[in-house]
Amino acid sequence: MALSELSRHIENIIFDLDGTLWDPMPMSIKAWHTALNGFDCIKNPISEEDIQGILGMQHDLVGKKLFPYLSKEQQDEVMNSCYVQEVNDIKEYGGVLYHGLEETLKLLGSKYDLYIVSNCQAGYIEAFYAYHGLGGYFKDFECSGNTGLSKTENVKMVIERNTLSKPIYIGDTLGDYTAAEGNQIPFIFAQYGFGDVPKAKYTINKIEALKDLL
Structure with a gap:
């Protein structure tokens, strides 16, 4: 199924951060x-x-x-x-934002509510927002540094806290895929990141490819 067809079945987008929105290396x-x-x-x-x-x-x-x-x-x-x-x-x-990130977030934000769930430490996402000025594109976020919980549990927390209907999760690692599977939501694999997800049904090779969800 193409991303354009997937768009009919989603209303909210949750992103991983490292390897998905930017390169922190x-x-x-x-x-x-x-x-x-x-x-x-x-x-x-x-x-x-x-x-x-x-x-x-x-x-x-x-x-x-x-x-x-x-x-x-x-x-x-x-x-x-x-x-x-x-x-x-x-x-x-700051860090290295993937090419076209802000333009893509702006376009996606016109149709979907956007969120971040990462396994980073407390303060990391806030610092990302502050330096790059991207916080306004996201409605909420969560991380293991705040909760001590797994990514699966943190994705669930964001879904429940914001009463999300038909969300998807976008990430670059097998752990991201597992978090989506654990919440029974679709997953898009960012193959330009740091991991490998052989079973991913949907794959993008650049962040700008998410424009196909519009």
Whole structure:
């Protein structure tokens, strides 16, 4: 089924953030290196592949994956420092928006209510809004950093909190697909992002392709 046909069956759009609306990698790498330089307990430098590998992961699980040799308390301290640095760097430098993002959001917003659900830390989405001036396009958002819940549960929360009818979820990872499946809503795979979703029924190769939903 083409996106143009899918448009007949939806009324609201929920987006993932990283790998779907923007590329945070340059910002994240810089922020993590800055934060981790302050810890003598870190054995190996964090690479781009390391950070890319945790994009989309529930934020409170990241420390265990990246720093299994640290205690839970040390993991929490290190990760909190990285997360704070990321939010500060977003506020100061922003990230790389995908080409045509704002124009696409403006067009979609003329027909649908738009939302964000991400597995990021608290303050991350607000910083994204503040630097890039995009907050006005979205009606609500939620993240695991605020709730401590999975993406499936946070998508459900946004749906229930806003009494959404016929929503879809757009994301770039298998976790995003799982969140949509868990809420029994359609999923669109942003294949230009960081993940792979072989079972995705709907796929876009650029954010601007969502104009076909109009």
